Amino acid sequence: MKKNGVSLSVIRRLPRYYRFLGDLLQNGVGRISSKELSQKMNLTASQIRQDLNCFGGFGQQGYGYNIEQLHREIGRIIGVDTMHDTILIGAGNLGSAIAAHMNFEKRGFRLVGIFDSDPQKSGEIIAGLPVRSTGELETFCRENHPTIAILCIPKTAAPKVAPQLVDLGITGFWNFSHYDLRVDHSDVVVENVHLGDSLLTLCYQVTHNRPEEDEGEK
Amino acid sequence: MKKNGVSLSVIRRLPRYYRFLGDLLQNGVGRISSKELSQKMNLTASQIRQDLNCFGGFGQQGYGYNIEQLHREIGRIIGVDTMHDTILIGAGNLGSAIAAHMNFEKRGFRLVGIFDSDPQKSGEIIAGLPVRSTGELETFCRENHPTIAILCIPKTAAPKVAPQLVDLGITGFWNFSHYDLRVDHSDVVVENVHLGDSLLTLCYQVTHNRPEEDEGEK
Numbered sequence: 325m326k327k328n329g330v331s332l333s334v335i336r337r338l339p340r341y342y343r344f345l346g347d348l349l350q351n352g353v354g355r356i357s358s359k360e361l362s363q364k365m366n367l368t369a370s371q372i373r374q375d376l377n378c379f380g381g382f383g384q385q386g387y388g389y390n391i392e393q394l395h396r397e398i399g400r401i402i403g404v405d406t407m408h409d410t411i412l413i414g415a416g417n418l419g420s421a422i423a424a425h426m427n428f429e430k431r432g433f434r435l436v437g438i439f440d441s442d443p444q445k446s447g448e449i450i451a452g453l454p455v456r457s458t459g460e461l462e463t464f465c466r467e468n469h470p471t472i473a474i475l476c477i478p479k480t481a482a483p484k485v486a487p488q489l490v491d492l493g494i495t496g497f498w499n500f501s502h503y504d505l506r507v508d509h510s511d512v513v514v515e516n517v518h519l520g521d522s523l524l525t526l527c528y529q530v531t532h533n534r535p536e537e538d539e540g541e542k
Numbered sequence: 543m544k545k546n547g548v549s550l551s552v553i554r555r556l557p558r559y560y561r562f563l564g565d566l567l568q569n570g571v572g573r574i575s576s577k578e579l580s581q582k583m584n585l586t587a588s589q590i591r592q593d594l595n596c597f598g599g600f601g602q603q604g605y606g607y608n609i610e611q612l613h614r615e616i617g618r619i620i621g622v623d624t625m626h627d628t629i630l631i632g633a634g635n636l637g638s639a640i641a642a643h644m645n646f647e648k649r650g651f652r653l654v655g656i657f658d659s660d661p662q663k664s665g666e667i668i669a670g671l672p673v674r675s676t677g678e679l680e681t682f683c684r685e686n687h688p689t690i691a692i693l694c695i696p697k698t699a700a701p702k703v704a705p706q707l708v709d710l711g712i713t714g715f716w717n718f719s720h721y722d723l724r725v726d727h728s729d730v731v732v733e734n735v736h737l738g739d740s741l742l743t744l745c746y747q748v749t750h751n752r753p754e755e756d757e758g759e760k
Contacts, residue, residue, distance in 0.1 A: 335743065335746055336743060338742070338743075338746060339736070339738070339739035339740075339742035339743055339746075340736070340739055342742060343720060343736075343738065343739065365722075366722065366724055401746070402742050402745050402746045402749065403745050403746060403748065403749025403750070404742070404745060406749065408745070408748055416643075417638065417639040417642045417643045418639045418640075418643045420635065420639070421635040421636045421638070421639035421640075422636075422639075422737075424635045425634075425635045425636045425737075426737060426738070426741065427738070428741070431738065431741045431742050431745055432742075432745040432748075432749070433741065433744075433745065471748075472744070472748065495748070495751075496744060496747065496748040498740070498741065498744050502561065504583075504584065506584055513744065513747045513748050513751070515740055515741070515743050515744035515747065517735070517737065517740055518557070518558070518561075519640070519643075519644060519735065520557070520561065520644070520645075520649065521557035521558055521561065522557075522716070522733055522735055523644065523646070523649045523651065523716065523733075524556070524557035524560060524620050524622070524649050524650075525553065525554060525556075525557055525733050526651075526690070526714060526716050526731065526733035527620050527621050527622060527626070527649055527650040527651065528553055528556060528557075528619070528620045528621060529553075529714070529731045529733065530621065530626055530650075530689075530690065530713070530714040530731050531620065531621025531624065531650070532621070533713075533731070
């Protein structure tokens with residue numbers, strides 16, 4: 325299935341290309357052939373050529389890819405150079421870890437507010453930001469206009485918060501709650517991180533002793 | 543691409559079926575038609591029938607699915623009823639959150655040890671377990687024979703720890719580090735959680751204002 329002429333599976337590989345090329349850049353590598361890149365990434369060389377051709381292709385036959393140019397171009401396609409103001413809902417174990425652990429700005433997001441329903445948490449500082457009560461959510465959004473929300477709240481809490489956030493102008497969600505946002509909000513952009521599903525997938529693979537396919541085939 | 547006659551995309555949907563059916567069970571629902579289930583899951587009814595037919599199918603024409611039976615059967619296929627002893631490497635923000643946040647036993651894993659290279663952390667209690675120094679890793683594994691490792695360590699640390707863990711009998715990894723294990727260890731089972739890639743995928747979707755396809759199509 326395709327949209328904008330680019331299939332979701334290619335889009336899902338873009339971040340991985342971006343990550344690998346970033347590592348190569350850091351290691352001072354200037355050029356790489358699709359063959360070398362394919363070995364590093366556990367994809368076939370033709371797969372890589374195909375993927376990158378979706379975006380115009382950046383290789384010269386026999387010369388390989390200019391890593392800096394390709395990395396910059398893929399970053400541009402992903403959109404890392406535009407910052408999206410982002411709020412985190414739920415400052416529990418997972419929410420705090422996400423806030424402290426992730427390098428948001430490197431990936432096009434600026435964390436501007438952290439909210440938790442537990443008044444005990446108000447004022448706590450996480451990743452340089454004070455935790456606010458969810459009561460302040462409306463005022464904060466009207467003043468600061470964040471467009472992205474990270475949901476680190478229990479599944480039961482999500483159906484109540486999600487519509488409020490959509491009304492307050494949130495158009496994209498990074499969703500760690502097990503609530504399937506898209507079922508009620510087909511118009512927003514949602515990236516789900518279902519850690520429980522991921523663990524069950526590992527369980528299946530261990531049970532059936534089935535090493536995962538190359539990421540490219542995911 | 544298929545293996546054991548079941549495609550990876552079907553396998554990736556199994557946890558989601560398991561989760562939805564579990565919720566329905568909790569809500570006391572006994573039966574559901576593929577049509578109702580498809581609406582809830584944002585998949586097509588024929589997709590659902592196809593998927594479940596891979597495992598023999600459990601519906602009777604016109605009667606819908608027996609949720610309890612289907613949930614039990616999918617759980618059995620995933621393998622949640624066998625416990626795999628699991629160790630967590632890296633008790634930083636993310637590792638601690640994962641240990642505290644996840645319900646492992648519900649998903650076929652028993653967390654038996656937590657390790658961190660920082661001696662400061664030794665003795666700290668997380669999820670009822672004391673954090674041990676990575677120096678104890680070898681002795682612990684020889685005595686307790688864990689088979690699964692959760693990697694919540696920096697990418698740079700992973701290439702050193704991974705081979706040691708494989709030598710110590712670890713056959714499956716839940717990998718939060720950005721190190722691609724499969725490149726050096728094609729024989730182990732790996733489920734990667736690349737939070738950074740997930741965030742970049744969200745960035746792409748927000749940039750291109752492109753709501754994600756149904757999870758079923760991932």
